[in-house]
């Protein structure tokens with residue numbers, strides 16, 4: 275990993291914050307060149323964190339806690355993307371069980387095609403079995419365990 279750091283600088287002229295690699299340059303809000311006295315509000319190591327710190331620094335104090343919470347939730351959600359899409363997939367599978375509570379290979383295939391999933395029915399269901407989500411109850415038939 276690189277050790278790139280980013281600075282959140284507060285412009286002494288307009289008071290707005292922006293992200294920079296170095297404690298110099300220009301304020302993108304008012305065009306003022308940063309002086310030696312420019313305030314370094316925060317030092318961060320990723321552009322994600324930079325975006326968040328800049329947005330926070332430009333948010334009035336009373337609203338910051340709420341904004342920070344919302345953003346941290348957003349970051350967590352995007353980090354867990356594969357997991358949620360697997361959950362969405364099984365949510366859809368749950369909707370296509372037949373009257374006896376079983377999933378058929380045809381029903382699963384229909385869902386995979388609708389979702390644009392490239393894995394085969396067998397691959398997906400083997401993974402689901404491995405995770406304890408389904409139980410194979412015959413050739414091309416599964417029972418949902420949840």
Ligand SMILES: [Zn+2]
Nearest residue numbers: 285288301304
């Ligand atoms: Zn400025």
